[in-house]
Amino acid sequence: MNFVSVLEDIATKDLQELENCVEQAISEDKFIYETCEPLFNGGKRLRPVLFLLCSRSLGDCPIEKTLPLATALELIHTASLVHDDILDNAQKRRRVQTVNSMHGAQIAVLVGDYLFAKAFQLVAQGNYGSKIDAILSMLVKDLCIGEIMQDRAIFTVPTMTEYYDRINLKTAIFLSTCCKLGAIIAGMEQKDIDSLASYGTSLGLAFQIIDDVLDFFGDEKITGKKIGGDIKSGVINLPVIRALSVSDEADVLREIVTRREVTQSDIDDALEIIKNTDAVEYCKQRADSHIDSARQNLPFVMKSSVSLALEQIADFVVDRSW
């Protein structure tokens, strides 16, 4: 199962139109097109899918009304990935070469900026009004603050509050904003908008926690990411935080994760220490509990087909292997 099939039950045409819009959005300049086209292959489209689903909460919503914003959300996500890959000096993403590895950091900065600007242009053209424009710019600001927070805290062990603040800004607020925007476009009441935003937040927290687990225990062939990448880049994530608080070998683990240069054998040692604790189980429980609360936040007023799709997405997030 993937998100596409979830949405297909509700609106077969929407996702194809989204693909066309994304394609069109990057087609103005030849170099931009050639550089960006591979970036959009293989993406999950989670953010526009959440938005599109929520926009249909109360009934059909004309696709012309939702498409520019759905496209903008995917462009903002991709722009932030392009900039993230500079930060992480990543070579591959979604199994294709990153912009920085192909063209250098300079071009990657500009390509990301271009995608952000294009997103704001689509929203301006979509004429959604200043409330929605403001929500979108706030989202980009929050993403930046989350990444700055992460970058400034690398190689230091965060408290649980710091960890949650970071994954909230980095991931949860984005999913929450997609749901909120959909709910606003659907014309829902404020309390239902808030509920859907809470669904998105909980979903995002669970999503990021599972991402943390997959960083250690994912299948490289499926995730497309190297095992232990977070340790290498100094990002101390939930499995480590948990293992540090329960493992007999916490001192060894702490020494590895706070050191700026680690070898593959260090990463293997860290992995072994984490495996010997309940860290993975603990993370999955945390993720499950966020997914429970996501599910509880789905407003009753919603069309049942949309509710069902959002529940399926929630299940998928905790069960995913990528």
Next chain:
Amino acid sequence: MNFVSVLEDIATKDLQELENCVEQAISEDKFIYETCEPLFNGGKRLRPVLFLLCSRSLGDCPIEKTLPLATALELIHTASLVHDDILDNAQKRRRVQTVNSMHGAQIAVLVGDYLFAKAFQLVAQGNYGSKIDAILSMLVKDLCIGEIMQDRAIFTVPTMTEYYDRINLKTAIFLSTCCKLGAIIAGMEQKDIDSLASYGTSLGLAFQIIDDVLDFFGDEKITGKKIGGDIKSGVINLPVIRALSVSDEADVLREIVTRREVTQSDIDDALEIIKNTDAVEYCKQRADSHIDSARQNLPFVMKSSVSLALEQIADFVVDRSW
């Protein structure tokens, strides 16, 4: 004389309020404030000044109506400088350390992104409508394309058309957009909006040509930039293009400017070759002719005090030493 005194004749309070707004715009997050505050010291504020002046073309324009957009223009300019400094690996800008030299490229990417997002937030809050939002996002896209064009063409000699395309996207469109936005806010007729936009374009072309000359013959203490910086970073500018077409030593010059590693003595040699031609005189004539056409584009319908200020800015651009 500086731009502040030009504006002071017309609206003493405006610039002070702009400073307050810029200060407020960067005050939400402690790290952002500490990093960005020095960046805004010593800027010329050319872009918001052009916008504010043009907004008063036909009569007084409430400052509450113009301030968010004026601030957004300065934030966009600063964001693009922060990202440019990553591209150029610059250590200093406006005599203060660049964000990348203080905190690394990672943080500089994010700080620039934050400033772009904050600019779009201010514009959303200012409720200017989708037409103005679209103009602003188009501007950021054009800036990116201009920089990408420049980055991809380093160490190659551009044709005159390529050179003009690049400085148009990099500089002229920005000044033009500031004037155009001011004219729209002022409620001018389309033909006068177009005229003011043309004034801005011509001003921007002259501005960039003088910048090119200052790169070779400016006073480092005044410009705050190293002599020959463009040669070092592979950007081939107008004095070089002219010298290549008229100098007896064009071959030597071509060899230096297209080589990826140059010493100070190479730069001195290039400087000497350029000096022995009419390149500087030629650039100044070109700049003068753009300034003439800028002046001719000032619409008659404008308040004479605004016209006068825009003429003073035009004179200043060609006479400036920084």
